[in-house]
Amino acid sequence: MERLIGQLLTDRTQTDEIARPQHLLAAMRHGTLNGGKRLRPFLVQESASLFGGNAQAAARVGAALECLHSYSLIHDDLPAMDDDDLRRGLPTVHKAFDEATAILAGDSLLTLAFDIIAAPETDIADRAKVQLVLALSRAAGIGGMAGGQALDLAAETKAPDEEGVVLLQSMKTGALLRFACEAGPIMSEAPAEDRQRLRRFGEIIGSAFQIADDVLDVTSDAETMGKATGKDAGRGKATLVARHGLAWAEQRLDQLVQEAIALLQPYGQKAEMLIATARFVANRKN
Amino acid sequence: MERLIGQLLTDRTQTDEIARPQHLLAAMRHGTLNGGKRLRPFLVQESASLFGGNAQAAARVGAALECLHSYSLIHDDLPAMDDDDLRRGLPTVHKAFDEATAILAGDSLLTLAFDIIAAPETDIADRAKVQLVLALSRAAGIGGMAGGQALDLAAETKAPDEEGVVLLQSMKTGALLRFACEAGPIMSEAPAEDRQRLRRFGEIIGSAFQIADDVLDVTSDAETMGKATGKDAGRGKATLVARHGLAWAEQRLDQLVQEAIALLQPYGQKAEMLIATARFVANRKN
Structure with a gap:
C-alpha cells in the first residue's frame, strides 16, 4: 500500500507532462506516507475479496480512500482547527512545510482520490465507478466527515446531548469506515x-x-x-x-x-x- | 443558476436524513451565492448545446463546476494564502464566519462537485460521468488548479521566467476554463x-x-x-x-x-x- 500510494502521487505529476510543483508533492507525500495503519484500504480490499473483486482495482480504491483520509488529517491538524504540531511522532504538514502548502496538499489529496477511482487504470465497470464516486463524496462531504468535523468544532462551545454525540461520531469517523466496507460490494455490483x-x-x-x-x-x-x-x-x-x-x-x-x-x-x-x-x-x- | 446551486446545497443536507451542520451550510452558501458572473457554468451549458446535450444535466454539471470554483476562491482568500478580507464587496468566508469554517466550507464544496456529477439526478451516461470526474479532478488537482496555486505562492519568492508564467497561469486559471468547454463534448460522448x-x-x-x-x-x-x-x-x-x-x-x-x-x-x-x-x-x- 505504501508503494502504491507513493507511486500514484508521483504518477499524477509525471504523466500530465506539466511542471511538478515539487514542494506541494513533497507535502502530499509527507501527509500520506507516514506509517499509518492503513485500516481503511485493508477494509476495502477484504470487503472486495468477499465478492471476488479484482484485487488490483481494490488496492487502487483503497489507496484513493487513504488519500482522502490523509487530506482530512492534514486539514484537521491546521492551526485554525485542532492545531496539532505532531502526528505519529512527526511534525504535521503545516509544521514541516507551511500553512498554505498544508491547505493545498489536503485539497490536492481530496481531489486525487476521485482521480484515482475514475482513472482508466482502475479496472472496474463505469457503473460501479459512478457509485463509488457518489458513495465516497457523500461519506466525505457536509453530510459525512466534513459535516461531522463542523459539528465537532461546534461541540467545543455547546456540548451536544447523547444523540448529538452519536450522530457527530457517525459522521466524523464513521462515514469513511462505512464507505471502506461498502466499497467491496459496490465495486463488484453485488x-x-x-x-x-x-x-x-x-x-x-x-x-x-x-x-x-x-x-x-x-x-x-x-x-x-x-x-x-x-x-x-x-x-x-x-x-x-x-x-x-x-x-x-x-x-x-x-x-x-x-x-x-x-x-x-x-x-x-x-x-x-x-x-x-x-x-x-x-x-x-x- | 443561482437557484439551482442554492437548491443543490440544501438538498444534500436534507435528503441525507441526518443533522445539518447549519453553520457550515451557511458558509457554503455565502461562498457560492455571491453574485459571481457564472462564466464557467455558462461555458458548460453552451458547449453542451453544441452537441445536443441534455440542458438540465448541463446545468447540473455547470453548478458542480461553480461549487468547485467557489471552493478555490474560499481557500485562496484564507489568511495563509492571499489573505483577502473582501470578495465582490462582501466579507470573505473566513471573515464572515471563521477560518476553520472556511476551510471546511471549501472542502465540502470541492467534495460536493463530484457528488453532483455522480448523482442519479444528473442524467448522463455512466461512461460520460466517469470521464467528467476524471477531467475535473485533473483540472483541479496538483497537475491543474491546486498545482498552479502552489506555483503562484512560490513565485512570490522566486519570479518564474516567461515559460514559467505561462505554465502557472494555464494551471491556475486555465485548467477549469478548459474543463468548462470540454465538458460539453464529454457529456455527449462526442x-x-x-x-x-x-x-x-x-x-x-x-x-x-x-x-x-x-x-x-x-x-x-x-x-x-x-x-x-x-x-x-x-x-x-x-x-x-x-x-x-x-x-x-x-x-x-x-x-x-x-x-x-x-x-x-x-x-x-x-x-x-x-x-x-x-x-x-x-x-x-x-
Whole structure:
C-alpha cells in the first residue's frame, strides 16, 4: 500500500507532462506516507475479496480512500482547527512545510482520490465507478466527515446531548469506515442486500473504533492523571464512555463484535479477516 | 443558476436524513451565492448545446463546476494564502464566519462537485460521468488548479521566467476554463476531434481571460498611480503584459478571438454564443 500510494502521487505529476510543483508533492507525500495503519484500504480490499473483486482495482480504491483520509488529517491538524504540531511522532504538514502548502496538499489529496477511482487504470465497470464516486463524496462531504468535523468544532462551545454525540461520531469517523466496507460490494455490483450488510458492518467497525478510542481516553487519562474522566470530557466533549462508564463500554464492544460475526456469517471463511478486524478494532490498545 | 446551486446545497443536507451542520451550510452558501458572473457554468451549458446535450444535466454539471470554483476562491482568500478580507464587496468566508469554517466550507464544496456529477439526478451516461470526474479532478488537482496555486505562492519568492508564467497561469486559471468547454463534448460522448477542438477553445478562453486581467492590472494602475507597471509586477509577478506591453496584448487578444472563430466555424450558428463569450472575455473591462 505504501508503494502504491507513493507511486500514484508521483504518477499524477509525471504523466500530465506539466511542471511538478515539487514542494506541494513533497507535502502530499509527507501527509500520506507516514506509517499509518492503513485500516481503511485493508477494509476495502477484504470487503472486495468477499465478492471476488479484482484485487488490483481494490488496492487502487483503497489507496484513493487513504488519500482522502490523509487530506482530512492534514486539514484537521491546521492551526485554525485542532492545531496539532505532531502526528505519529512527526511534525504535521503545516509544521514541516507551511500553512498554505498544508491547505493545498489536503485539497490536492481530496481531489486525487476521485482521480484515482475514475482513472482508466482502475479496472472496474463505469457503473460501479459512478457509485463509488457518489458513495465516497457523500461519506466525505457536509453530510459525512466534513459535516461531522463542523459539528465537532461546534461541540467545543455547546456540548451536544447523547444523540448529538452519536450522530457527530457517525459522521466524523464513521462515514469513511462505512464507505471502506461498502466499497467491496459496490465495486463488484453485488446485490443490494450484500451492500446493506457490509454497510452495517462498516457502522459496527465505526462504533467499535470510537468506543475503543473513548476507552483509551479514559484509561490513559486515569493512569497519568489519577482521575476517571478523560481529556475529551474535560474539553466539554462528553463521550459515551464518559457518560456510561467502562463496564458499559466493554459490554457494548462485545455486543458489536457478536453482531459483526452474525452479520458476516453468510460469507463463511471468506469473512474471517473482516471479523478478526472487528475484534482488533474493539480491543485496540493504541 | 443561482437557484439551482442554492437548491443543490440544501438538498444534500436534507435528503441525507441526518443533522445539518447549519453553520457550515451557511458558509457554503455565502461562498457560492455571491453574485459571481457564472462564466464557467455558462461555458458548460453552451458547449453542451453544441452537441445536443441534455440542458438540465448541463446545468447540473455547470453548478458542480461553480461549487468547485467557489471552493478555490474560499481557500485562496484564507489568511495563509492571499489573505483577502473582501470578495465582490462582501466579507470573505473566513471573515464572515471563521477560518476553520472556511476551510471546511471549501472542502465540502470541492467534495460536493463530484457528488453532483455522480448523482442519479444528473442524467448522463455512466461512461460520460466517469470521464467528467476524471477531467475535473485533473483540472483541479496538483497537475491543474491546486498545482498552479502552489506555483503562484512560490513565485512570490522566486519570479518564474516567461515559460514559467505561462505554465502557472494555464494551471491556475486555465485548467477549469478548459474543463468548462470540454465538458460539453464529454457529456455527449462526442468524437475525440470535437473534444480536442473544445479543449483548445477553452485554452483560448483561459489565455484571453488572463491577458485581459493583466491589461486591467496595468491600465487601472496607470490611471490611479500614474505609472505603467501594475501591482502584479510590483509583487514580483511579472505578467506577460508587463513584459511585452499593451500593444502586444491588444494584438494577442485579437489573434485569440480570430483563432476561436476559426476553431468553432464547423458548428455554424450554434457556436455564436461561445464566440461572443470569447470576445467578451477578451474585451472585459472589470
